[in-house]
Amino acid sequence: MIEGVVKESDVSIVIPAKNESASLAALLEQLHAVAKWREVIVVDDGSSDETQAIAEAAGCVVPRHPYSKGNGAAIKTGARLATGDVIVFMDADGQHAPADIERLLARIGEGYDLVVGARQQGSQASVGRGLANGFYNRLATYMTGHEVEDLTSGFRAVRADKFREFLYLLPNGFSYPTTSTMAFFRAGYSVAYEPIHAAQRVGKSHIKPLKDGVRFLLIIFKIGTLYSPLKLFAPVSVLAFFIATLWYGYTLIVDGRFTNMSALLYTGSVMVFLMGLISEQITALMYKDGS
Structure with missing residues (x-):
């Protein structure tokens, strides 16, 4: 039918x-x-x-x-x-x-x-x-x-x-x-x-x-x-990267240095993106053969 x-x-x-x-x-x-x-x-x-x-x-x-x-x-x-x-x-x-x-x-x-x-x-x-x-x-x-x-x-x-x-x-x-x-x-x-x-x-x-x-x-x-996990993780990653850049710019002008907070935010941004990428592959495998 x-x-x-x-x-x-x-x-x-x-x-x-x-x-x-x-x-x-x-x-x-x-x-x-x-x-x-x-x-x-x-x-x-x-x-x-x-x-x-x-x-x-x-x-x-x-x-x-x-x-x-x-x-x-x-x-x-x-x-x-x-x-x-x-x-x-x-x-x-x-x-x-x-x-x-x-x-x-x-x-x-x-x-x-x-x-x-x-x-x-x-x-x-x-x-x-x-x-x-x-x-x-x-x-x-x-x-x-x-x-x-x-x-x-x-x-x-x-x-x-x-x-x-x-x-x-x-x-x-x-x-x-x-x-x-x-x-x-x-x-x-x-x-x-x-x-x-x-x-x-x-x-x-x-x-x-x-x-x-x-x-x-x-x-x-x-x-x-x-x-599509990446559509959920990618915006979070970009936001973290954007905040990290803003904070780095602020601390560079005020203190003239790169702070631990900026490093943490940049690292978090990369980790979130990689989690999304891995999740995307896992999701693809979930639908590969569900029978």
Whole structure:
């Protein structure tokens, strides 16, 4: 399947779920009302509520983790089990509307390999998260040279064979959307964005502000290392070199000498550049053979 209409019988729906009994029944009812999918896979990530029973009652395929391994791990489990040519990933908390799947699949039919449901203004869970996602989008746009409208959205349709190429790269936590998007750009696959409105989630979020805040900061560096590390390291190196030169000029005029601080800054500039160069080679090896 390259271009054309994507049939529902070719589509596997994968839903990672952990203690989502409050929203899951309604979501599955809406999904089955939209179309007769090839399969709906609800990955129970160690739930302690009725998530598994609800999914099984709705006729879903329900692989279960014996303990919680993380959102990304659930995504990988679902992707390995999916038999459809196209996989649609969506959350179990009621944020994503099944009616929007048709528009994502239409873009796949146009020839795109990955279509991300881009959350529009007012769809973010909080102002802070909206600002963070905006920063990630701008950084990813700079790194890839392509407009990135929503780097962290978990609502996406993807060609299954291409997605499985990068399973070994995906983390077990919440940053699988970032990793997979950057991997698709790096591989030269076609990525598109389809505007959606994400509703407020049902129930309590599994994201912990302090712990996950630190982890999301690491996404910034992951964005660089997954695409082109040198584009992240080179500006830092140039800035350090520029500051070193300014400081050297100042101390030469005032004290008439070359100081240890200038030497440290120049050395740091060179080291940062070399780290970026080495990281660039490592990144190239990561994508050489992921099968």
